[in-house]
Amino acid sequence: xxxxxxxxxxxxxxxxxxxxxxxxxxxxxxxxxxxxxxxxxxxxxxxxxxxxxxxxxxxxxxxxxxxxxxxxxxxxxxxxxxxxxxxxxxxxxxxxxxxxxxxxxxxxxxxxxxxxxxxxxxxxxxxxxxxxxxxxxxxxxxxxxxxxxxxxxxxxxxxxxxxxxxxxxxxxxxxxxxxxxxxxxxxxxxxxxxxxxxxxxxxxxxxxxxxxxxxxxxxxxxxxxxxxxxxxxxxxxxxxxxxxxxxxxxxxxxxxxxxxxxxxxxxxxxxxxxxxxxxxxxxxxxxxxxxxxxxxxxxxxxxxxxxxxxxxxxxxxxxxxxxxxxxxxxxxxxxxxxxxxxxxxxxxxxxxxxxxxxxxxxxxxxxxxxxxxxxxxxxxxxxxxxxxxxxxxxxxxxxxxxxxxxxxxxxxxxxxxxxxxxxxxxxxxxxxxxxxxxxxxxxxxxxxxxxxxxxxxxxxxxxxxxxxxxxxxxxxxxxxxxxxxxxxxxxxxxxxxxxxxxxxxxxxxxxxxxxxxxxxxxxxxxxxxxxxxxxxxxxxxxxxxxxxxxxxxxxxxxxxxxxxxxxxxxxxxxxxxxxxxxx
Numbered sequence: 001x002x003x004x005x006x007x008x009x010x011x012x013x014x015x016x017x018x019x020x021x022x023x024x025x026x027x028x029x030x031x032x033x034x035x036x037x038x039x040x041x042x043x044x045x046x047x048x049x050x051x052x053x054x055x056x057x058x059x060x061x062x063x064x065x066x067x068x069x070x071x072x073x074x075x076x077x078x079x080x081x082x083x084x085x086x087x088x089x090x091x092x093x094x095x096x097x098x099x100x101x102x103x104x105x106x107x108x109x110x111x112x113x114x115x116x117x118x119x120x121x122x123x124x125x126x127x128x129x130x131x132x133x134x135x136x137x138x139x140x141x142x143x144x145x146x147x148x149x150x151x152x153x154x155x156x157x158x159x160x161x162x163x164x165x166x167x168x169x170x171x172x173x174x175x176x177x178x179x180x181x182x183x184x185x186x187x188x189x190x191x192x193x194x195x196x197x198x199x200x201x202x203x204x205x206x207x208x209x210x211x212x213x214x215x216x217x218x219x220x221x222x223x224x225x226x227x228x229x230x231x232x233x234x235x236x237x238x239x240x241x242x243x244x245x246x247x248x249x250x251x252x253x254x255x256x257x258x259x260x261x262x263x264x265x266x267x268x269x270x271x272x273x274x275x276x277x278x279x280x281x282x283x284x285x286x287x288x289x290x291x292x293x294x295x296x297x298x299x300x301x302x303x304x305x306x307x308x309x310x311x312x313x314x315x316x317x318x319x320x321x322x323x324x325x326x327x328x329x330x331x332x333x334x335x336x337x338x339x340x341x342x343x344x345x346x347x348x349x350x351x352x353x354x355x356x357x358x359x360x361x362x363x364x365x366x367x368x369x370x371x372x373x374x375x376x377x378x379x380x381x382x383x384x385x386x387x388x389x390x391x392x393x394x395x396x397x398x399x400x401x402x403x404x405x406x407x408x409x410x411x412x413x414x415x416x417x418x419x420x421x422x423x424x425x426x427x428x429x430x431x432x433x434x435x436x437x438x439x440x441x442x443x444x445x446x447x448x449x450x451x452x453x454x455x456x457x458x459x460x461x462x463x464x465x466x467x468x469x470x471x472x473x474x475x476x477x478x479x480x481x482x483x484x485x486x487x488x489x490x491x492x493x494x495x496x497x498x499x500x501x502x503x504x505x506x507x508x509x510x511x512x513x514x515x516x517x518x519x520x521x522x523x524x525x526x527x528x529x530x531x532x533x534x535x536x537x538x539x540x541x542x543x544x545x546x547x548x549x550x551x552x553x554x555x556x557x558x559x560x561x562x563x564x565x566x567x568x569x570x571x572x573x574x575x576x577x578x579x580x581x582x583x
Contacts, residue, residue, distance in 0.1 A: 004075055007177050009189040012084040013196075018054050021202045049210070053118050054197065056274040057083035066114060067295075068175075068279045070287045075175035079274060082114075085185060089119030090200055092188025096150055096167065100124035100203070103146045103212060107132060107139070107161065108154030112171050112181065114277070116152055121210060124203050125149075128212040133566060136160050142214050146437070152181070173281070212437055283569065289313035292321060299324065300343070302569055309337035310499070310523070316342040324348055326360055331493035332379030349385035349468065351454055356446070361392040361431045362466065376494065383490060384467040385458070393429040396451070397460040400424050412449040419461045422469055422482070426451040457484075474573060476505040476552075478513050483552040485573075488515055491547040492554070495540055497525040502563050502571045506556060506580045514555035518576055521559060533559050 056065065061080035068075045077085070098104060104123075106116040107130040120127040128146045130139055132154075139160045143151070151168045153161055161168060171181035192199060278291050285307050291297045293313070300308075301324040308314070308323075321343045330338075330345050338345050348360035364386035370378045388395040398412045400423055415423035432452045436442040446453055457475065458466045469475075469484040476483040485503040492501045499522040506516040519540065521529060529536040537557040544553040564575040 004175070006075075006077060006081050006085075006175070007182050007186065009088060009182075009186040010077075010081050010085050012080050013194060016080070016084075017196055017198060018058050018080075018083060019197055020050060020054065021198045021200060023202050023204055049121055050118055053079070053083055053086060060274040063274055064276050065274070066277050066279065070280055070284070070290075071173060073174040073176060086115055086118040086122060087192070087197055087200070088185040088188040089115050090122035090188070091192040092184050093120065093123040093125060093150065095188055095191040096169075098123050098125050098149060101126060101209060102149040103128040104150050104152065105130050105143060105146065105148040105166075106152045107157050108152060108171055108173075112152065112154065112173070114279070121203075122200055124201065124208070126209045126212050128214075130160075131214070132157050132160070134160070136162065140164065146212055146214075207434065209434065283307075285311040286313065292317045297321060301326075307569075308343070309334070309341055314341050316340075320344065322346055324360075326350065330379070330383060331490060332376050333493055333498070335379045335382060336375050345382065347382055347384075347386070356433045356452065356454070357392075357427070357431055361389055361427055361429075362386050362395050363389060364465070380490075384461065384465045386465045388427065389431065392427055392431040395425060395427045395466055397423040397458050397466055398426055398449075398451075400457075410449065412451060415460055417460045417462050417464070419459050419467070422457050422459055424472075425454040425456045425458045425466060425468070427454070428452060474504070476503075476513050476515050478508070478515070478551040479511040481549075481551040483515060483549075485515065488517070488544075488548060488552050488554065492517055492519070492540065492544060494547070495543045497522055497528070497536075498540070499523070500563055500571075502573060502576060503554065504573050504576045504580055506583065508555065511551070515552065516556040516558070516580055517554040518558050518560050518563060520562060529559070 056063075057079040062078050064076055065079040065082045066075070066077045093104060101124070103126045104116070104120045105128040106113050106120075113129065116127060128142070128148055130142055130151075134142075136159065140163075142148075143161070143164055143166055148166050151161055151164070151166050153168050153170055155170055155172050158168075158170065169181060169184045172179045174182070176182065177186075278295055278297060280287055288300070288308065289311055290313075292300075293315075296319060297317075298319060299322050302308070323338060323343050323345050325345050326348045330347055335345055347364040349362045350360035351357045362385045364382055364384055366382065370381055373381070396412070397415045399415055412426065415421040426449075428451050436446065455472045457469045457472055459469060460466055468486060470486050474485045476485055476488075485505075488503045489501050492498060492503070498519055500520040501517055503515050503517050505513040508514040517540070519536075521536075536559060540557050541553060564572040566572055
């Protein structure tokens with residue numbers, strides 16, 4: 001990296017003033033977006049979303065903030081340089097005609113989303129991240145529905161926006177002069193006339209829109225899902241999202257955090273304590289393991305994929321690593337393999353598909369007594385979705401309406417905390433979205449009874465931890481009995497030869513539906529069953545009968561080389577359902 005130097009317009013001027021513009025008429029004892037949980041952190045917070053990066057730039061101006069090395073044109077930015085680039089982007093957007101409340105759509109990979117995450121907000125616009133795994137027609141719908149005024153697009157994804165009439169700024173991901181994105185930032189610096197951060201107006205309304213999130217693609221190319229209302233996040237939501245340190249799911253490419261401070265709930269607060277972030281263009285396990293072993297990475301965020309621990313380079317890193325696991329419950333096999341390699345799994349849960357919540361809003365808080373339990377028993381406890389984050393109000397499980405005619409705005413009744421009674425997960429607080437974009441009726445239903453309804457079914461355990469039984473759409477109704485696909489997957493994954501498994505409903509002439517399991521065999525055992533898939537199917541079914549009721553045992557088993565996944569590593573059950581529909 002010795003040959004890289006940031007562009008001249010990325011360098012802050014001497015004696016730069018890194019300070020947000022004060023709101024006119026604000027009282028001396030007030031600052032915007034004051035955090036009611038600041039005492040939990042033992043540190044007073046100014047939690048305007050932009051305050052995190054500016055605070056880091058003030059305290060650690062020369063500390064490396066971003067590392068983007070596994071590309072033809074690697075870059076490294078310090079906090080002072082990164083803050084200047086964010087400022088340049090904000091002025092460039094304003095110069096391009098972006099007004100407060102306008103939607104700006106980034107469609108690219110790190111490090112540019114990290115610029116946009118702050119720069120779009122600094123221009124008082126609404127960030128509208130576009131998933132690069134969608135196809136061009138889906139992207140066209142997002143652009144039209146969100147009414148985007150400008151697109152920031154990586155050159156690799158220009159085909160996704162071909163034909164759009166919305167102005168486009170292209171990034172060649174070089175960080176060098178002559179790159180259109182760098183030229184755009186340079187124009188913003190010139191337009192600023194060196195007014196700096198105090199020249200940018202602060203957002204006076206902490207409930208103003210901040211991020212507009214569309215589906216991450218886990219439902220596939222389903223027109224109903226694609227055209228469903230999209231959550232709009234306000235700025236108070238954003239301050240809490242930054243507090244726990246993740247992007248909106250649509251922007252999530254692998255981001256590894258090399259932490260310099262202990263953080264709330266041991267999660268990777270990234271910008272607030274001036275952590276170094278390592279960004280990757282793609283999910284590349286070789287690159288990830290290189291950083292685990294040689295870059296001092298301490299935190300990693302991912303769906304519970306087995307690819308990490310099954311990689312040839314997998315071995316215990318020189319430093320402890322915490323893996324924030326979301327998207328599905330970790331299996332006993334995955335937990336054991338992660339622990340063997342010195343990676344501690346931290347299980348979280350939230351509405352990440354279209355970001356109705358910050359993303360995760362619960363965490364499984366491990367108890368010291370669990371350490372002495374057998375792995376399978378400990379894995380079952382670790383698979384619970386747990387309790388609410390400190391930055392969210394209590395997560396509850398409430399009774400579902402007994403009939404479609406029941407008053408959805410009536411009082412919400414908690415289910416018994418018996419670990420058996422199934423109800424719907426609800427929550428409240430700044431961690432919840434503001435509204436569904438351009439759909440007041442969907443918003444009304446989502447907030448019936450004064451809480452946000454997740455649509456996920458769960459039980460409530462005596463210790464207060466919730467455990468998801470299934471997404472409501474993934475419940476398998478077999479002969480009048482409800483079978484949880486997640487519970488089935490947990491039991492099937494206990495078979496020693498199963499690497500990954502996903503279960504979906506398949507039509508049955510007698511029972512209505514029965515489970516069908518798609519299984520990826522562990523490489524060490526694949527040869528054992530080569531050419532004997534029927535024998536493996538019988539073996540897995542016998543295994544299931546000892547652990548599941550008859551209606552939940554898989555009627556069909558198919559061994560597959562891999563499971564379809566989104567860019568963030570979630571299994572795409574919609575694709576499996578399409579395959580099943582053709583059988």
